[in-house]
Amino acid sequence: MRLTWAQPEDLLAHELVQSAAEGRDVAAVVARWQQAGGDVVPAVSGASATPATPELRVLARAHLAELAALPAAPADHEPDGWDAIEALLPPAPSLPAPTDQERRVHGAWTGRAAGCLLGKPVEKIPRQGIEEILRATGRWPLETWFTAVGLPEDVAARWPWNRRSAPTSLEENIDGMPEDDDLNYPLLALDLLERHGTGFTTDDVARAWLDNLPAGRVFTAERAAYRNILDVRPVPETATYLNPFREWIGALIRTDVLGWVRPGDVRGAARLAWTDARLSHTRNGIYGAMWAAALCSAALVVDDVEQALDAAETVLPPQSRLARAVRRGREIGRADGDVAAGLDVLHAEYGHLHWVHVLNNAAVIAYALTKGGGSFGPSVSIAVTAGWDTDSAGATVGSVLGALLGTEGIGASWTAPIHGTIATSLPGGAVRSIDDLARRTLRLQEGAA
Numbered sequence: 001m002r003l004t005w006a007q008p009e010d011l012l013a014h015e016l017v018q019s020a021a022e023g024r025d026v027a028a029v030v031a032r033w034q035q036a037g038g039d040v041v042p043a044v045s046g047a048s049a050t051p052a053t054p055e056l057r058v059l060a061r062a063h064l065a066e067l068a069a070l071p072a073a074p075a076d077h078e079p080d081g082w083d084a085i086e087a088l089l090p091p092a093p094s095l096p097a098p099t100d101q102e103r104r105v106h107g108a109w110t111g112r113a114a115g116c117l118l119g120k121p122v123e124k125i126p127r128q129g130i131e132e133i134l135r136a137t138g139r140w141p142l143e144t145w146f147t148a149v150g151l152p153e154d155v156a157a158r159w160p161w162n163r164r165s166a167p168t169s170l171e172e173n174i175d176g177m178p179e180d181d182d183l184n185y186p187l188l189a190l191d192l193l194e195r196h197g198t199g200f201t202t203d204d205v206a207r208a209w210l211d212n213l214p215a216g217r218v219f220t221a222e223r224a225a226y227r228n229i230l231d232v233r234p235v236p237e238t239a240t241y242l243n244p245f246r247e248w249i250g251a252l253i254r255t256d257v258l259g260w261v262r263p264g265d266v267r268g269a270a271r272l273a274w275t276d277a278r279l280s281h282t283r284n285g286i287y288g289a290m291w292a293a294a295l296c297s298a299a300l301v302v303d304d305v306e307q308a309l310d311a312a313e314t315v316l317p318p319q320s321r322l323a324r325a326v327r328r329g330r331e332i333g334r335a336d337g338d339v340a341a342g343l344d345v346l347h348a349e350y351g352h353l354h355w356v357h358v359l360n361n362a363a364v365i366a367y368a369l370t371k372g373g374g375s376f377g378p379s380v381s382i383a384v385t386a387g388w389d390t391d392s393a394g395a396t397v398g399s400v401l402g403a404l405l406g407t408e409g410i411g412a413s414w415t416a417p418i419h420g421t422i423a424t425s426l427p428g429g430a431v432r433s434i435d436d437l438a439r440r441t442l443r444l445q446e447g448a449a
Contacts, residue, residue: 004046005223005245008060013042014244014354015067021247023073029063042354045124046219064242077319078283080236082274085286088317089267095311096301098263101445103406104300105260106438111402112186112256112395113177113422113434114414115380119390120169120180121146121161124355127347127387129159134385141339142381144413145171165391176421176431181217182253182395183422187432188212189257189276190440198261198272198448202235202279209279212426220356221245225280239280249358251277252288253392256399259296261444269297270315287322288358290315292396299403305374308400309366321359325350329363333370342367343386355388364388368397376401376410 004010012033016026030040036059039048052060079085122130134140136155137147148156148170161170168178177183192200192208206229209218218226224243231241239246251273258272270290277289291312298311309330316323328349332342346367350360364386372379379401383393402410420434 002047002051005220006227007047007051008057008064008242009038009052010043010046010048011224011242011244012038012060012063012067013040015064016040017042017354018244018247019067019070019072022075024067024070026067026070029067033059033063044355068241075283077317078287078321079317080278080282080286082271085274085290085317086267088319090314090318092267093311093314095264095266095298098301098445100406101263101300101442102438104263104403105441105445106434107402107404107406107408107410108256108260108296108300108399109186109402109422109434109437109441110407110415110418110420111376111405111410112399113183113418114376114402114410115383115398116180116182116391116395117169117174117177117418118145118380118398118414119384119392119394120165120178122384122387123162123165123390125159125162125387125390126355127343127385130385130387130390133159142385143377145169145174145417147171171417174417176417176419177423179423179425180391181219182392184213184217184424184426185254186257187422187424187426187437189254190437190444191426191428193257193261193444194440198268200272200275202275205276205279206235206238214425217425219250220248221250221280221285229279236278236282239278239282239285243280245356246280246282247285247358248281248354248356249285249288249361249389249392250356251281251285252292252358252362253395255289255293256296256396257441259293259298260300260403260441261448262293262297263300263445264297266294266297266311266315269293284320284322284358287316287320288362291322291326291362295396295400296403299400302404305369305372305379305400305404308404309369322362325359325363326366329366330370333367339371339382339385342371343382346386357388361389361393365393365396368393369400372397372401374401374404376405376414380414 225238228238255273259269262269273289273293277286294312294315298308353360368382380394383397384390422432
């Protein structure tokens with residue numbers, strides 16, 4: 001059996017990259033692993049095509065333990081603890097008082113679903129493949145849903161759709177928002193807050209995962225943390241033990257609701273996101289979650305996307321790599337030139353990272369929000385055609401624009417096919433109503449006030 005995001009030989013290849021990024025000297029491990037026949041190139045989709053021999057797998061486990069024992073370079077500018085993070089932050093911004101929350105919260109849920117849905121069929125397909133598909137079906141530049149109608153067989157073979165997603169996320173098949181981890185996590189956060197309030201702990205998050213998340217529907221850092229929870233490892237070891245994905249995008253996709261229940265309180269939203277993210281992530285993986293929550297918090301009270309981006313940036317340690325990636329995405333978005341030119345720059349600077357890493361995806365989210373100029377369709381289309389974590393980036397961009405514009409401002413072409421519903425693999429019913437989700441979120445706002 002091939003297990004994605006779990007096989008020791010695959011974890012080792014990713015850990016070599018992550019350890020090097022943290023300033024560990026990995027040269028000796030690389031040399032011995034290669035000499036034994038191991039591959040240092042990380043598997044793009046999470047699992048090597050051929051599992052390692054038992055002997056090589058044992059060696060991979062030993063090397064993983066060796067890397068974990070190596071000292072990382074000092075990183076006072078990128079701490080993990082909340083107090084140390086907060087000490088680095090500028091003053092929290094003063095934002096408008098929440099108004100019109102029913103319209104904004106409904107728009108946020110709807111926008112997240114629509115942006116995620118747009119990116120689902122091309123998840124794992126690189127930028128050049130997405131463009132070839134769109135050109136072959138007469139839909140370049142992207143302005144609406146993907147379709148398989150008219151797609152030549154050779155293009156389809158060269159760039160196969162996400163097999164799990166395509167049956168329900170292509171234009172000809174859409175009938176509501178299909179199940180996706182980018183929506184499962186907000187639904188789970190809603191349940192968590194209803195049970196524990198905003199005083200929930202990281203252990204409460206772990207218990208919520210065990211009670212509600214199917215193990216097969218968690219990936220990358222979450223899959224590693226899930227294993228560590230079952231192994232009764234304490235927080236924050238859940239985020240660090242055999243988890244080379246600890247600075248990837250997983251925590252960023254989990255925290256929208258934590259921003260929606262703190263409208264205009266970006267620091268409070270970031271604190272909730274930190275509590276959640278530290279279960280599975282460290283450093284920039286945590287900051288990505290804090291930034292997303294702050295974006296969602298700000299978008300519920302400000303009038304334009306630049307105000308939301310400005311406010312969200314105040315929760316990031318200023319010298320962190322995540323803060324630099326966000327600033328760079330915004331800078332490129334403000335520059336002259338078309339979208340393709342901007343994406344060229346982003347890929348030149350961040351293309352060496354895995355497509356699920358937090359830094360490249362945060363940069364493209366910031367770029368898409370800036371370049372899209374507050375319009376829903378152009379913004380989510382930029383996030384998706386960038387070709388990294390297409391559904392996750394599309395979801396976050398859609399969430400922010402949905403909060404700013406409301407459901408009507410998103411546009412019927414994006415909202416009508418969703419039918420106001422979100423499917424899920426969580427307990428409590430296979431399909432959820434966005435109307436009901438919005439009402440529940442608003443009640444939580446009132447309770448948190």
